[in-house]
Amino acid sequence: MRVVLQRSKKASVIINGEQVGAISRGLVLLVAITHEDTETEVDYIVEKIINLRIFEDDQGKMNHSLVDTGGSILSVSQFTLYGDTRKGRRPSFTGAAKPDLAEKLYDLFNQKLADKGIQVATGQFGADMDVQLINDGPVTLIVEKSI
Known part of the structure; x- marks a missing residue:
């Protein structure tokens, strides 16, 4: 499982103009699943993401997590994160x-994110989506869990 995480000030997903x-x-979160992933990888990634200390405290240090800030x-489902570009041009x-x-x-x-008390908005799995965001920082990380 691979997730590109971006701290944002605001973000939205638009499908067909809506x-x-x-x-x-x-x-x-841009979320990709690979063949061997199971609920174990999901649990690890959920806990890692909600508890990463990547939000600033009063001194400007990244000491707060998503849980701490109520963010x-x-x-957004993003299978292309498993795109292999080592050979050829496609x-x-x-x-x-x-x-x-x-x-x-x-x-x-x-669902597991929501079960932890996090407000979760999503795109639509498999749809062609326009994702708009104002990246805060910018802070962008890759979070992975492989077997």
């Missing part, structure tokens, strides 16, 4: 999980 998800201060998450996406497994684990991931 806003389907939006947050104010929090995190935008929200905009979660990426290979064979590292990404098949849609049935990926959607199941992506939905589980979002």
Whole structure:
């Protein structure tokens, strides 16, 4: 499982000209699932993301987590994070999980975030989406868990 995490001041997802998800201060997550991922990887990533100390305290140091700040998450499915560009000019996406497994684990991931008390907005799995965000910092990290 691979997640690109971006701290944001506000963000939204638009599909066919309609806003389907939006947050104010929090995190935008681009989420990719690979073939071997299970609930174990989902649990690890959920705990890691909500407890990462990447929000600033009064002295400007990154000492607060999403849980500490009460921030929200905009979660967007992004299979292209498993694109392999080492050969040729066209990426290979064979590292990404098949849609049935990926959607199941992506939905589980979002549900587990919500179960932790996090407000979660999402895009639509498999849709062509426009993601808009104001990156705060900018702070961008890659969070991974592999077997």
